[in-house]
Amino acid sequence: MTAAAAGGLSAGQQAELRAHASCCAACARELEAARALATAIKGTIETMVSGEPRPEFAARLRARLSAEQEPSRWSRVPRFAVGAGLAAAALLAALLIRAPMREPARPASAAGGQQTIGPGPAVSAPFARAERLPEASDSRAKVRAARAGRSTALPFEVLVPPNQLAAALELNDAVNAGRVDGERLVELAQQPASPLKWESLEIEPLDHASEGAVTPASGPGLALPF
Amino acid sequence: MDAMACSIAGPAVRSGDSLARELEACLAECPRLAHRVALGVLRNPTEAEDVAQEAMLRAYRNFAQLRERERFRPWLVRTAWRLALDARRAAGRRERHELAAAEARGEPEAEALAAASEFERHVAAALDALPDKLRLVMVLAAIEGYNTREVASLVGIPEGTVKTRLFRARQQMAERLQCFVKNIPVG
Numbered sequence: 001m002t003a004a005a006a007g008g009l010s011a012g013q014q015a016e017l018r019a020h021a022s023c024c025a026a027c028a029r030e031l032e033a034a035r036a037l038a039t040a041i042k043g044t045i046e047t048m049v050s051g052e053p054r055p056e057f058a059a060r061l062r063a064r065l066s067a068e069q070e071p072s073r074w075s076r077v078p079r080f081a082v083g084a085g086l087a088a089a090a091l092l093a094a095l096l097i098r099a100p101m102r103e104p105a106r107p108a109s110a111a112g113g114q115q116t117i118g119p120g121p122a123v124s125a126p127f128a129r130a131e132r133l134p135e136a137s138d139s140r141a142k143v144r145a146a147r148a149g150r151s152t153a154l155p156f157e158v159l160v161p162p163n164q165l166a167a168a169l170e171l172n173d174a175v176n177a178g179r180v181d182g183e184r185l186v187e188l189a190q191q192p193a194s195p196l197k198w199e200s201l202e203i204e205p206l207d208h209a210s211e212g213a214v215t216p217a218s219g220p221g222l223a224l225p226f
Numbered sequence: 227m228d229a230m231a232c233s234i235a236g237p238a239v240r241s242g243d244s245l246a247r248e249l250e251a252c253l254a255e256c257p258r259l260a261h262r263v264a265l266g267v268l269r270n271p272t273e274a275e276d277v278a279q280e281a282m283l284r285a286y287r288n289f290a291q292l293r294e295r296e297r298f299r300p301w302l303v304r305t306a307w308r309l310a311l312d313a314r315r316a317a318g319r320r321e322r323h324e325l326a327a328a329e330a331r332g333e334p335e336a337e338a339l340a341a342a343s344e345f346e347r348h349v350a351a352a353l354d355a356l357p358d359k360l361r362l363v364m365v366l367a368a369i370e371g372y373n374t375r376e377v378a379s380l381v382g383i384p385e386g387t388v389k390t391r392l393f394r395a396r397q398q399m400a401e402r403l404q405c406f407v408k409n410i411p412v413g
Contacts, residue, residue, distance in 0.1 A: 002400045002401060002404075003393075003397055005396075005400060006393050006397045006400060007392075007396070008393040008397060033407045033410070034400065034407065036407075036410045036411065037400055037403060037404075037407050037410055038396060038400055040349075040410050041349055041396070041399050041400065041403060042368065042396075044345065044346055044349040045266070045349065045353065045364065046370070048265060048266060048346075048349075048350070048353075048368070049265045049365060049368050049369050050370065051261070051262070051265050051271050051274070052258065052261075053258065053261045053271075053278065054271070057261075057275055057278070057279070060279060061253075061279055061283075064279060064283055065253075065283070065286055068283065068286060068287065
């Protein structure tokens with residue numbers, strides 16, 4: 001009866017049960033009771049899940065969503081682009097850290113001591129040339145002054161992708177202030193993903209090969225990387 | 227789209243952006259669904275609202291991967307369900323702790339239990355005793371307007387599987403609640 005009330009009988013079984021219940025009062029009562037119980041259970045669960053969120057729900061959710069960053073910005077950025085950005089930041093840090101060490105050996109140019117790192121005048125299109133101030137904490141002010149044509153000690157130039165000058169200056173300040181370990185950044189930038197290993201390869205003369213089979217595993221000095 | 231839902235997404239998205247419009251539509255339609263799924267587990271409107279809020283927030287963060295309605299709603303149901311189960315477990319631990327403390331003080335436990343009738347409490351207990359797979363289809367089928375095909379699309383399983391699970395869930399609940407069969411008026 002429970003299965004019948006739960007809808008688990010086939011059409012044939014249901015017809016058979018109905019036919020029997022029509023002539024058996026006890027089974028008819030039992031079937032009715034099982035159906036009533038199933039209906040009561042269903043109604044109770046429907047009541048449980050029929051509630052509506054309170055009116056302030058929308059305002060609360062709106063406030064939380066507004067506090068979130070807009071999803072269309074970051075979720076659309078491919079992960080490789082993020083990785084490339086980090087790599088560029090590490091490379092930039094490497095340039096920034098190394099430059100002060102080389103700085104005293106470089107002769108100052110006629111144009112206010114400004115020098116260039118990289119290809120020099122041939123600047124590729126997607127990059128903008130930006131000036132860099134290794135030790136100064138007020139680097140932004142000096143860059144602005146240099147752009148305005150005022151005399152400023154600018155030891156050299158680095159190439160910065162467009163719209164990343166502010167980030168580069170932030171990183172420069174962080175390194176100079178000791179908040180970022182610049183040396184470690186340089187190490188990371190120079191560290192290859194999987195360094196290559198060189199091993200000497202010795203090959204036996206061909207006439208020894210007939211004395212016995214040489215398997216790749218037993219070959220002297222033969223190291224297969226896979 | 228009800229009035230409450232229409233006002234949700236407004237300031238959070240930029241107008242004129244197609245992604246924003248899709249997001250707005252999903253955010254308008256789905257909080258009620260998340261809330262009801264959570265209610266099916268928690269049966270506490272306030273806690274269910276918290277879960278629905280969190281589920282919607284996570285949906286918002288992942289919206290770029292969930293743009294299609296066919297993916298958004300099942301994802302939201304699963305997320306709300308998992309969050310509600312987690313909240314239920316946490317609440318269970320808290321309640322057991324508080325109950326033990328109340329018993330130690332000699333206080334009656336009646337407050338929470340008195341709210342629901344005896345039958346409702348037994349139905350809730352029988353629902354909780356179901357395996358998760360059966361319980362989820364039982365709750366979704368009880369949400370207004372969802373037939374077995376829609377439940378199948380929400381859970382991501384064939385409709386025949388939904389019917390089988392529904393039958394097993396109803397049968398197990400009826401067997402657990404047999405003691406009430408004589409008390410329910412036959413209509």
